[in-house]
Amino acid sequence: xxxxxxxxxxxxxxxxxxxxxxxxxxxxxxxxxxxxxxxxxxxxxxxxxxxxxxxxxxxxxxxxxxxxxxxxxxxxxxxxxxxxxxxxxxxxxxxxxxxxxxxxxxxxxxxxxxxxxxxxxxxxx
Amino acid sequence: xxxxxxxxxxxxxxxxxxxxxxxxxxxxxxxxxxxxxxxxxxxxxxxxxxxxxxxxxxxxxxxxxxxxxxxxxxxxxxxxxxxxxxxxxxxxxxxxxxxxxxxxxxxxxxxxxxxxxxxxxxxxxxxxxxxxxxxxxxx
Numbered sequence: 001x002x003x004x005x006x007x008x009x010x011x012x013x014x015x016x017x018x019x020x021x022x023x024x025x026x027x028x029x030x031x032x033x034x035x036x037x038x039x040x041x042x043x044x045x046x047x048x049x050x051x052x053x054x055x056x057x058x059x060x061x062x063x064x065x066x067x068x069x070x071x072x073x074x075x076x077x078x079x080x081x082x083x084x085x086x087x088x089x090x091x092x093x094x095x096x097x098x099x100x101x102x103x104x105x106x107x108x109x110x111x112x113x114x115x116x117x118x119x120x121x122x123x124x125x
Numbered sequence: 126x127x128x129x130x131x132x133x134x135x136x137x138x139x140x141x142x143x144x145x146x147x148x149x150x151x152x153x154x155x156x157x158x159x160x161x162x163x164x165x166x167x168x169x170x171x172x173x174x175x176x177x178x179x180x181x182x183x184x185x186x187x188x189x190x191x192x193x194x195x196x197x198x199x200x201x202x203x204x205x206x207x208x209x210x211x212x213x214x215x216x217x218x219x220x221x222x223x224x225x226x227x228x229x230x231x232x233x234x235x236x237x238x239x240x241x242x243x244x245x246x247x248x249x250x251x252x253x254x255x256x257x258x259x260x261x262x263x264x
Contacts, residue, residue: 018157021153021156021157022154022157022158022188024153025150025151025153025154025156025157025185026150026154026185026188026189026192027144027150027192028188028192028195030192030195030196032195032199032200032203038200038203040188040191040195040203041191041202041203041206042184042187042188042191043157043158043188045184045187046157046158046160046182046184046188047158047159049158049160049184050158050159050160053160063212064183064212065211065212066210066211066212067183067187067208067209067210067212068207068208068209068210069187069206069207069208070206070207070208071202071203071204071205071206071207072204072205073204074200074203074204
């Protein structure tokens with residue numbers, strides 16, 4: 001993995017069933033999500049990370065050490081989202097690599113809804 | 126001025142929440158997020174790793190922080206929230222996580238205020254699981 005490396009954009013939707021499972025899993029009962037079609041921002045974040053982790057093929061022993069998110073617009077269940085990710089930093093520390101990946105999620109109008117920076121520590125193969 | 130269930134001033138605590146970590150919720154989260162890493166869902170696999178057992182996805186704990194901030198700031202959190210955290214320790218099934226925070230600073234801008242908060246998740250042994258900061262713009 002190298003600085004500046006980009007991953008193929010990944011498109012996804014968050015359907016109502018996934019949102020219901022998510023709300024139940026995290027015990028979220030805020031009325032904001034009742035019959036509004038609004039998707040919790042951290043559900044969007046989780047699905048964008050899923051796309052990222054699939055693309056990177058994380059080796060066993062990878063640790064998620066830090067996370068930044070900025071939410072810039074609401075997401076609704078019918079929205080189609082596209083996640084763009086690039087490696088913004090690679091640092092070798094002994095037998096470990098510290099990798100920072102920047103993510104940007106856009107909706108179907110190409111409007112950003114979420115940006116993020118994820119820090120991983122990966123063991124050296 | 127935004128209406129909140131707590132006093133919007135520097136030093137005010139945010140309404141805290143407490144969560145029980147269960148393997149059932151971890152499994153359900155794996156289904157919802159698509160993250161079936163065996164360290165979260167396969168007890169036999171996880172037992173043989175240095176962690177010694179399954180651990181919750183870090184993103185579950187972040188979801189708890191987001192839940193606290195949604196409760197505090199409503200839809201403003203969904204459209205202007207910023208979160209910056211470090212994962213300090215894993216959360217395991219059986220753990221009880223307390224999510225708390227407080228307002229560090231309020232910056233007045235053009236037509237809005239930026240609320241800068243400290244956020245913290247601790248387990249039942251008072252060990253930090255996540256530390257960090259959150260910002261949100263309110264009118």
